[in-house]
Structures are given as structure tokens and as C-alpha cells.
Amino acid sequence: xxxxxxxxxxxxxxxxxxxxxxxxxxxxxxxxxxxxxxxxxxxxxxxxxxxxxxxxxxxxxxxxxxxxxxxxxxxxxxxxxxxxxxxxxxxxxxxxxxxxxxxxxxxxxxxxxxxxxxxxxxxxxxxxxxxxxxxxxxxxxxxxxxxxxxxxxxxxxxxxxxxxxxxxxxxxxxxxxxxxxxxxxxxxxx
Amino acid sequence: xxxxxxxxxxxxxxxxxxxxxxxxxxxxxxxxxxxxxxxxxxxxxxxxxxxxxxxxxxxxxxxxxxxxxxxxxxxxxxxxxxxxxxxxxxxxxxxxxxxxxxxxxxxxxxxxxxxxxxxxxxxxxxxxxxxxxxxxxxxxxxxxxxxxxxxxxxxxxxxxxxxxxxxxxxxxxxxxxxxxxxxxxxxxxxxxxxxxxxxxxxxxxxxxxxxxxxxxxxxxxxxxxxxxxxxxxxxxxxxxxxxxxxxxxxxxxxxxxxxxxxxxxxxxxxxxxxxxxxxxxxxxxxxxxxxxxxxxxxxxxxxxxxxxxxxxxxxxxxxxxxxx
Numbered sequence: 001x002x003x004x005x006x007x008x009x010x011x012x013x014x015x016x017x018x019x020x021x022x023x024x025x026x027x028x029x030x031x032x033x034x035x036x037x038x039x040x041x042x043x044x045x046x047x048x049x050x051x052x053x054x055x056x057x058x059x060x061x062x063x064x065x066x067x068x069x070x071x072x073x074x075x076x077x078x079x080x081x082x083x084x085x086x087x088x089x090x091x092x093x094x095x096x097x098x099x100x101x102x103x104x105x106x107x108x109x110x111x112x113x114x115x116x117x118x119x120x121x122x123x124x125x126x127x128x129x130x131x132x133x134x135x136x137x138x139x140x141x142x143x144x145x146x147x148x149x150x151x152x153x154x155x156x157x158x159x160x161x162x163x164x165x166x167x168x169x170x171x172x173x174x175x176x177x178x179x180x181x182x183x184x185x186x187x188x189x190x
Numbered sequence: 191x192x193x194x195x196x197x198x199x200x201x202x203x204x205x206x207x208x209x210x211x212x213x214x215x216x217x218x219x220x221x222x223x224x225x226x227x228x229x230x231x232x233x234x235x236x237x238x239x240x241x242x243x244x245x246x247x248x249x250x251x252x253x254x255x256x257x258x259x260x261x262x263x264x265x266x267x268x269x270x271x272x273x274x275x276x277x278x279x280x281x282x283x284x285x286x287x288x289x290x291x292x293x294x295x296x297x298x299x300x301x302x303x304x305x306x307x308x309x310x311x312x313x314x315x316x317x318x319x320x321x322x323x324x325x326x327x328x329x330x331x332x333x334x335x336x337x338x339x340x341x342x343x344x345x346x347x348x349x350x351x352x353x354x355x356x357x358x359x360x361x362x363x364x365x366x367x368x369x370x371x372x373x374x375x376x377x378x379x380x381x382x383x384x385x386x387x388x389x390x391x392x393x394x395x396x397x398x399x400x401x402x403x404x405x406x407x408x409x410x411x412x413x414x415x416x417x418x419x420x421x422x423x424x425x426x427x428x429x430x431x432x433x434x435x436x437x438x439x440x441x442x443x444x445x446x447x448x449x450x451x452x453x454x455x456x457x458x459x460x461x462x463x464x465x466x467x468x469x470x471x472x473x474x475x476x477x478x479x480x481x482x483x484x485x486x487x488x489x490x491x492x493x494x495x496x497x498x499x500x501x502x503x504x505x506x507x508x509x510x511x512x513x514x
Binding site: 019022023026027030031034035037038039042043048052055056057059060063064116117118119120121124135136139140142167170171174 | 195196198199200201202203204205206207210211212213214216217218219220221223224225
């Protein structure tokens with residue numbers, strides 16, 4: 001787990017750097033730190049491909065805004081990743097929130113015990129994007145509330161309340177899932 | 191479940207993404223996309239300085255027979271995109287009605303294709319209503335969920351938005367309020383759609399792929415030429431994710447948008463079937479109608495709570511202030 005404060009990948013070319021220089025520098029950065037960023041993007045979007053698309057969009061925006069970035073480009077990239085995830089993916093997010101309504105009763109292949117960790121990640125993908133982003137920042141990237149607030153451009157209080165709501169929702173969802181599973185087990189045994 | 195959820199989550203997230211490697215080619219793809227966007231922006235400026243000439247070109251292109259894909263020049267694309275952007279900026283003149291339907295390829299591990307539904311939405315100047323309805327054989331068209339937003343108070347730079355949701359399966363409903371500097375946006379509102387389409391179009395990666403009859407209109411088809419990799423699913427090749435937009439050639443407002451993306455899962459599916467990798471195609475198609483704001487059309491924005499439904503506490507406990 002790499003904390004946000006660790007600034008690997010530099011030194012970065014200056015604001016006046018040409019596109020070629022920026023690409024070389026970013027390729028070096030992605031080789032060193034891209035895995036962690038991609039894992040974060042996958043957790044934010046729910047799939048490998050959507051995660052790659054999100055990371056690519058963030059990299060493109062970084063290239064576009066290079067001259068205007070004041071400070072560490074990695075910090076900008078990380079903020080962009082989270083902002084794009086909670087913004088551009090909103091529409092897909094709406095459908096995904098509604099999808100459980102359409103889900104049919106599970107078939108017999110769902111009767112096996114579900115690993116709780118996998119189940120929690122599946123439930124994580126049902127959370128509103130802002131809550132999901134906060135959970136990923138706090139428990140995957142292991143940032144403090146202040147660091148997470150800086151990435152998301154909000155107050156530490158907002159991070160704290162979103163984390164609390166997100167965890168409460170996960171507990172509630174997992175209880176529902178547990179009850180449904182218990183109900184199915186009972187039906188099976190009767 | 192009451193203790194250690196954070197640790198379990200952390201382990202789960204580690205497991206979900208274990209072994210993921212970022213391809214350095216991502217940077218080259220992003221650079222290529224950036225260059226195209228810059229070229230498209232220059233093309234749009236050039237089109238702006240020669241508006242009269244571009245208009246003449248457009249008249250000859252738009253109402254005529256369908257040109258072959260790729261036959262329309264970049265300047266025409268910039269012209270069309272600019273007009274779509276402008277039309278969307280004036281969306282407030284219409285009541286927007288959308289109907290969205292997802293379709294899933296074989297191998298999809300979420301809801302079965304037979305259980306998919308439709309999302310209907312109406313939106314006009316800050317008020318919106320969305321209905322999710324089943325498309326399953328049993329109960330086809332039956333509403334599953336209904337929600338809506340309306341601005342109830344705006345003063346001193348702060349806006350209070352009321353949100354109502356009716357859950358048909360549980361026969362319950364709730365109402366909650368959000369107060370902030372900007373109204374709470376509904377992802378299906380006209381302004382959200384307009385912003386989304388404008389943002390997508392500004393990527394500069396669209397090409398005109400001829401005309402197609404959509405919703406009774408000989409629409410212009412704009413296709414996103416994405417740089418993301420081609421994937422093969424069930425023997426078919428797809429470039430993902432991609433967006434296709436059809437616009438009315440007279441108003442330049444969208445008549446249909448489709449978004450296509452795919453997903454893979456490693457480890458276990460949500461139904462716990464052991465797989466190493468599974469790819470599926472999901473297509474989200476939205477049809478648009480831009481209606482005059484007559485009393486009959488505006489009535490579609492109202493939510494009626496069915497008799498016998500019980501009001502419950504909002505999940506986020508955001509009760510509305512008195513009088514709101």
C-alpha cells in the first residue's frame with residue numbers, strides 16, 4: 001500500500017514541457033505507480049476495463065492541464081481520478097443502483113456460502129460514488145481523513161460523515177444479504 | 191459483521207484487484223486522444239471563422255441521402271457538434287422525456303436479460319420524475335420504483351431540493367430534502383443529460399457515420415472513435431467503451447444515445463460461480479423526446495403516492511424543514 005505522500009515517479013518536467021517530454025515522464029510514472037492507481041480506478045468503477053478507461057481519461061486531462069498545474073502532478077492526477085469517477089460515471093451509477101430492483105430470485109448455484117470479503121466488495125460497488133470513493137481512499141489507499149479530504153476537495157468532516165454512512169450502509173446491505181441467504185438455507189432444509 | 195468490517199473490506203479490495211498491472215500504453219493512448227482533441231478544437235475554430243461556408247456545406251449534407259461512413263469532412267463534424275452543443279444549451283425550452291433500456295450479452299452475471307427493465311424520465315427546469323419499470327413477462331410495465339426531485343426553496347444563495355421515492359415492492363415511500371449552493375441534480379434531468387452529452391462531444395473523437403431513421407427522424411449519426419482496446423466476446427469484436435449519438439438534423443437535439451461498455455470479473459461472480467475472467471457487453475440505449483411544456487405534458491412530472499403505501503423515514507434521515 002503506497003501512501004499519497006510518497007512522491008515516486010518524479011522529477012516532473014516543468015510547466016513549459018512539450019507533449020513528448022510529458023509522455024515520457026508519465027510513462028515512467030505509470031511504470032512505477034500505475035498499478036496502484038489502476039487498482040484504485042477498478043475499485044471505483046467496478047471493472048478492469050472501466051478502470052483503465054477512467055485512468056486514461058485522468059492521464060489525458062493531466063496532459064491537457066499541465067501548464068496550469070501548480071504543484072505535484074501526481075496529486076492532480078489522483079484528484080482527477082476521484083473527481084471523474086464521481087462525476088462522469090454518475091449515469092451508469094444510477095442504473096447500477098436500480099439494478100438490484102430488477103434482479104430475479106437467485107438460482108440454485110447461488111446457494112453456496114459467499115465469502116464475506118468478496119461480498120463486501122460487491123456491496124461496495126452498490127454504494128453511491130462519493131461514499132465509494134471515500135471508502136476506497138480511507139481503507140484501500142489508507143489515507144487519513146485530512147488527506148482524503150484534500151484529494152476530494154472537501155472538508156475532513158464531510159469525509160468522516162461519508163465514511164460513516166458508507167460503512168453503515170455496507171453493514172445494512174450485508175445484513176440483508178445474510179438474511180436472504182439464511183432464508184434460502186431454511187427453505188432448502190425444509 | 192459488527193467488528194472488523196474495515197479489515198474485511200481492505201482484504202476484499204486487495205483480493206479484487208490483486209495482480210493488476212497498468213499497461214504503460216495507457217499513456218500513449220491518452221496522448222493520442224489529447225492530440226485528437228486539440229486538432230478537433232482547432233477545426234472548430236476554423237469552422238467558426240467560415241460560418242457561412244460551413245452552413246452551405248451543412249445544408250448540402252444534412253437533408254440529403256445518407257453519405258457513406260467517413261464521407262463527411264472533419265469541418266462538418268465540428269459544425270454539427272457545435273450546433274448540438276448550442277441546441278443543448280437551450281434545452282430549458284422543452285420538457286425532456288427519455289426512455290432508457292439496458293441490454294446484456296450472454297455471460298452477463300448480473301440480472302438475467304429476461305428480468306431487465308426500462309427507466310422512464312421526465313424533466314423540466316429543475317423538476318424531474320423517474321420511473322423504473324419491469325420488462326419481465328410477468329408484470330411487464332409494472333413500476334418497481336419511482337422518484338422525483340423538485341426545488342422547493344431558493345433564498346440567500348442556498349437551494350433546498352425535495353426528493354421523493356416510492357418503492358413499489360415494499361409499498362413504502364419517503365421524502366427528504368437537500369440544501370446546498372446548487373440544486374441536487376438528478377442524473378436523468380435534462381441539464382444532467384445536456385452536460386453529459388456536451389462533455390462527451392467535447393472529447394473531439396466523434397465522426398459522422400451517415401444518417402439513420404430513429405424515432406421518425408432522419409437523424410445524423412455521430413460515433414465515438416475510442417482509442418480503447420478492441421475486445422472479443424463470443425466471437426464478436428467490440429471497441430469499448432463507445433458512445434453513439436443520433437441528432438435531429440433540424441433542431442440538432444439528441445434523439446438517441448447508446449453507451450456500450452463491458453466488464454470482466456476475476457475470482458467469483460456475484461452468484462459465487464468460480465471463474466477466472468468473464469466478459470460481458472452491456473448496452474444502455476436512451477431515446478429522447480423534446481416536448482412542448484403544455485399542461486398535459488407537465489403533468490408527467492407529478493408523483494402520485496398509491497393508496498395504502500406507508501411513509502417511512504428517509505434512509506439518510508434528511509427530513510424536510512417545515513414549510514418546504
